[in-house]
Amino acid sequence: MEVIRHTENFYGKEIPEEQKQFMFRELKNMEITRFKYIIAQHYRESPYLPKVPDILNINKKLGYSQVKKDSESNKCKECNGTGYVTYKKQIDNGTAGKLINEYGAVCRCRQKNKYEGWKIADQEHRTNFYTPYIEEVVGG
Numbered sequence: 001m002e003v004i005r006h007t008e009n010f011y012g013k014e015i016p017e018e019q020k021q022f023m024f025r026e027l028k029n030m031e032i033t034r035f036k037y038i039i040a041q042h043y044r045e046s047p048y049l050p051k052v053p054d055i056l057n058i059n060k061k062l063g064y065s066q067v068k069k070d071s072e073s074n075k076c077k078e079c080n081g082t083g084y085v086t087y088k089k090q091i092d093n094g095t096a097g098k099l100i101n102e103y104g105a106v107c108r109c110r111q112k113n114k115y116e117g118w119k120i121a122d123q124e125h126r127t128n129f130y131t132p133y134i135e136e137v138v139g140g
Helices: 002-011 017-027 032-045 052-061 065-073 134-138
Strands: 084-092 098-106
Touching: 002 032, 017 052, 032 052, 084 134, 098 134
Parallel strands: none
Antiparallel strands: 084 098
């Protein structure tokens, strides 16, 4: 929806709600990076608000190589672009012995934000759980 708002601001016109819903249904499987690239191309080609057929035509006309190169070059090698890394931790579970559990942490690339359950606005859903930064877990 951020891209749609930006497009409306760019053209100084509002896209009717019915068209937004149709656009969402038709384009929901398209990657957001690809969608942004197509909208940017539409800015260059047309003085009018984009309609779904315009977007589909530009998508067909454009190759994937440039978008793929951009997304591949920005990928973190540690988390593979997900923003999270997993680590294993051994805990003593008393009678059950030692268990090895797998946990997640926020990667050094900071592509994702740290989750802190006590900062949730909804009082009912607050918890003491959080996602640590990987540096907190492994050091340095």
